[in-house]
Amino acid sequence: MMENIVRQPAVRVRQYYPPESLAAIPCRPWLARGLILRRCITEIIGASSIGKSSLMAAIGLHLAAGRDFGRFAIPQRCKFAFLTVEEDEQELDRRIGAIASRLNFTREDFKGHFEVIEITRPATLVTVTRKGVVEPTNKLMDLEIQLANKRIDVVALDPLAELHEAEENNNGQLRAAVGYIRDMLYRVQAGGFLSHHSRKGITAPGDLDASRGGSSLGGLVRLAFTLTPATLEMAQFLGVDDDPGLWHNLVRLDQAKANALAKGAPTDWFRWQSIDLKNGPPGFSDHVGVLTPWQPPGAFDGVSVFRINRLLDRIAAGMPNGDFYTAWRRSPERWAGQLLMEDFGFSEEQAQRGLRVWMDAGLLFEADFVDQKGRNRKGLKVNDAKRP
Missing domain, CATH: 3.40.50.300 (P-loop containing nucleotide triphosphate hydrolases)
Structure with missing residues (x-):
């Protein structure tokens, strides 16, 4: 009697094909x-x-x-x-x-x-x-x-x-x-x-x-x-x-x-x-x-902490030519506000306000550096202790 019992396997290997339509996959x-x-x-x-x-x-x-x-x-x-x-x-x-x-x-x-x-x-x-x-x-x-x-x-x-x-x-x-x-x-x-x-x-x-x-x-x-x-x-x-x-x-x-x-x-x-x-x-x-x-009343409503820290990483790394970004629009080629406009979809005014909030909070600060032409300049650094 016992030898006639068919044991159902706990493990099986089956052929798989991806669905023909992604829309057919249940949510x-x-x-x-x-x-x-x-x-x-x-x-x-x-x-x-x-x-x-x-x-x-x-x-x-x-x-x-x-x-x-x-x-x-x-x-x-x-x-x-x-x-x-x-x-x-x-x-x-x-x-x-x-x-x-x-x-x-x-x-x-x-x-x-x-x-x-x-x-x-x-x-x-x-x-x-x-x-x-x-x-x-x-x-x-x-x-x-x-x-x-x-x-x-x-x-x-x-x-x-x-x-x-x-x-x-x-x-x-x-x-x-x-x-x-x-x-x-x-x-x-x-x-x-x-x-x-x-x-x-x-x-x-x-x-x-x-x-x-x-x-x-x-x-x-x-x-x-x-x-x-x-x-x-x-x-x-x-x-x-x-x-x-x-x-x-x-x-x-x-x-x-x-x-x-x-x-x-x-x-x-x-x-x-x-x-x-x-x-x-x-x-x-x-x-x-x-x-x-x-709901926070600040300048970064709707922007995740992940995206903010990713942008701060870009500021901390500096520009491709070795220079560092600035918080001031009088140097448009180095203005960090461009990054906020690119990553967050901010207007120019929103980007300026956001940088000012970060500067006032001590999250961003200026430090001396020597640019590609050997000139002493000031650029933005990130205070990692104050990251959100």
Whole structure:
């Protein structure tokens, strides 16, 4: 009997031909374009208390309502499930209630599309045996059943460190632990939204290696973003350094990995705003911070940090003949404003204003150099410490 059973191979090699028409290829299954893909993990990297949970909850509400979130287009309503182990039920009410109030969501926006995942402590989805073997727990299996039954489109897991027992600095264990979560998401056809703490110290915007623990995590996620606070240098660059009450409440979201997107995505800015819940006597009610999209008022609206740094590289390298650019139009052949006009599509006046902003912020400065004819001249240099 046994010898008559035909074993189905787990691996097969098949002939491939490219499609006859590119238009016939299905679009990528974006749930929030540029942010969340079905069957893939998006990682949000940031320091403790920077606002990862609040950002995920706000995005979850937009997914549930089918409402675009800033530049991230959401084509239709999605079923969103939120698993957070850092907040109890009442704190979750405060935080999500404040977000809904500030961003004008109604109870109808939640209905049938926003779920909260309850899990007993410890909330371990993946464990490690005494012999060091990484294994899924019954809780991960139960979660998979619940997500499948409810046909969840996006699940947020907050934070990663609380959901597994793997040694973070052990690449093999961490890869196996997150691999189990990724495989589960693939089986239920959901997009994963994962928050993860950054390493100690200053996190550079857009740095995938800022993620705490082994580097293997970066290979498992499809998209990754860093969430970092505004610095004084960035406030000067944006022209808001004279308003500490504003820029101390600004955070930026920068693309750190995006296999499914072109490079050079713009920086997304958010501002913390305090919401009074009015749930107590005057002066004693709770206040909750809510991240709201914020548009910089500066000269470089709509220009990504990637493109800005690429242009700064051109200025730093100097001209093909060895001379350096100048900020002054009286030397038109060396005027750096031409580069801004070429790369950013600026008018002459916009280019002049942009150079002035960079000079005032100390991002560009003049230094002596000797030109091709042996003359002492002044040219532009870039202060790398003040790059955006």
